[in-house]
Amino acid sequence: MKNGSLKNIIPWICGAVLALAVIACACLILNSGGPAKEGHHVVIFGDSIISYKQDETSVVNLVIAKTGMDVFDLSFGGTQMAMGLDAETLGDKRNYLSMYSIAQALYTDDFSLQASYTPSDITTEYFLERIESLKTLDLKETDIVIIEQCLNDYHSRIPITSDDGSECSYTGALTAAVNYIRSVNPDIRIIILSPTKKWMEDGSEALEYDYGSGTLALYLDAQRRTADRLGVEYLDMTDIYDAEYVNQTGEVITGYGYTVDGTHPNYYGRDVISDRISEYLKETENDGK
Numbered sequence: 001m002k003n004g005s006l007k008n009i010i011p012w013i014c015g016a017v018l019a020l021a022v023i024a025c026a027c028l029i030l031n032s033g034g035p036a037k038e039g040h041h042v043v044i045f046g047d048s049i050i051s052y053k054q055d056e057t058s059v060v061n062l063v064i065a066k067t068g069m070d071v072f073d074l075s076f077g078g079t080q081m082a083m084g085l086d087a088e089t090l091g092d093k094r095n096y097l098s099m100y101s102i103a104q105a106l107y108t109d110d111f112s113l114q115a116s117y118t119p120s121d122i123t124t125e126y127f128l129e130r131i132e133s134l135k136t137l138d139l140k141e142t143d144i145v146i147i148e149q150c151l152n153d154y155h156s157r158i159p160i161t162s163d164d165g166s167e168c169s170y171t172g173a174l175t176a177a178v179n180y181i182r183s184v185n186p187d188i189r190i191i192i193l194s195p196t197k198k199w200m201e202d203g204s205e206a207l208e209y210d211y212g213s214g215t216l217a218l219y220l221d222a223q224r225r226t227a228d229r230l231g232v233e234y235l236d237m238t239d240i241y242d243a244e245y246v247n248q249t250g251e252v253i254t255g256y257g258y259t260v261d262g263t264h265p266n267y268y269g270r271d272v273i274s275d276r277i278s279e280y281l282k283e284t285e286n287d288g289k
Contacts, residue, residue: 034135035132035135035136036136037136037137037138037141038136038137038138038141039137039138039139039140039141039142039143040070040071040072040137040141040142040143041069041070041071041142041143041144042063042069042070042071042072042143042144042145042146042281043071043072043074043137043139043142043144043145043146044059044060044063044071044072044073044074044075044146044148045074045075045099045102045145045146045147045148045149046075046076046146046147046148046149046193047075047076047077047078047079047080047148047149047151047152048075048077048078048263048264049148049151049195049196049263049264049265049273050073050075050148050273051073051075051076051077051126052077052260052264052265052270053270054126057267057270058073058270059265059270059273059274059277060073060075062270062271062274062278063274063277063278063281066274066275066278067278067281067282069281072133072137072142073130074102074130074133074134074137075148076093076097076124076127076130077123077124078093078094078124078152079093079094079097079098079099079149079152080094080098080099080149080152080153080156080158081098081099081100081147081149081150081153081158081170081173081174081177082098082100082153082158082167082168082169082170082172082173083095083098083100083101083167083168083173084156084158084168085168093117093120093124093127094152094156096113096114096116096117097114097117097127097131098149098173099147099149099173099174099177100167100173100176100177101113101114102114102134102177103176103177103178103180103181104176104177104180105134106134106137106139106180106181106184107180107181107183107184111131111134111135114131114134115131117131139181139184139185139188140184140185142185142188143188143189144188144189144190144191144281145181145188145189145190145191146191146192146193146235146277147174147177147190147191147192147193148193148195149174150170150194150195150219150220150223151195151198151216151263153170153173153219154195154211154213154214154216154219155211156211157211157212157213158170158213159213160213160214160218160219160222161222170219170222170223171222171223171226174192174223174226174230175226175230178190178230178232189233189287190230190232190233191232191233191234191235191280192223192226192227192232192233192234192235193235193237193277194220194223194224194234194235194236194237194238195216195219195220195237195238196237196238196240196241196258196265196269196273197238197241197255198216198262198263199255199256199259199262199263200262201262203256203262206262207220220238224236233284235276235277235280237273237276240258240272240273240275240276241254241255241256241258241259241269241272242254242255243272245258245268245271245272247268253268258272
């Protein structure tokens with residue numbers, strides 16, 4: 001009697017094992033379809049102040065050379081912190097790749113908005129590869145996030161604040177982005193980078209110039225106050241072009257001379273930007289540990 005029962009049970013056991021094996025294989029196939037996720041020591045999100053060059057003299061590559069740290073570049077030129085209010089601009093890179101939309105995508109693991117971006121010219125062709133890299137980022141295994149986004153919000157006349165704290169305002173989007181990132185990794189260090197100095201076409205500094213939603217000084221003040229309110233680190237970059245740098249030919253570089261057009265950093269500008277970031281990272285290496 002017992003032997004007969006055992007013979008009847010064995011096929012059921014084999015069937016169950018086979019079913020489990022099929023389910024496991026299916027899960028492996030499904031998981032293999034997505035990009036492998038990887039954490040990093042430092043991830044930098046920014047605009048063209050960070051991504052102006054894509055060679056060994058880029059800000060991120062200079063930071064890597066100066067610190068020896070694992071630094072992952074997720075900066076996109078021309079992008080901003082907030083979402084634009086005008087529905088007609090939804091397809092613009094400023095919305096597809098705004099810091100708010102990227103942080104939301106990392107939180108939801110849904111990159112469909114970013115994946116639908118189409119490069120508009122040769123200067124944005126690198127976006128496609130970088131969007132694919134974005135999908136591989138594992139914030140849970142990342143130590144530090146640096147966010148450098150402000151100048152294009154200022155240029156685009158994004159409201160500095162809004163009554164409802166909307167992602168269509170600078171401070172609302174910054175708050176939401178920080179909260180999304182912390183929801184994924186509560187222990188992550190977040191560093192907000194201020195913009196560097198900017199000059200207008202007539203050579204005057206842009207600090208008190210208003211494009212329509214406030215002077216750059218007001219944006220900077222709101223950025224710092226929001227960082228303080230959220231309890232994140234703030235690294236001031238507004239004085240780095242004040243120093244004088246003597247190049248190999250004896251030319252003195254200072255002020256506007258660190259830029260190619262009053263905004264975007266030339267090699268000397270990228271060098272001092274990377275210096276400030278590298279020094280801060282090394283000085284605070286053990287923070288949060």
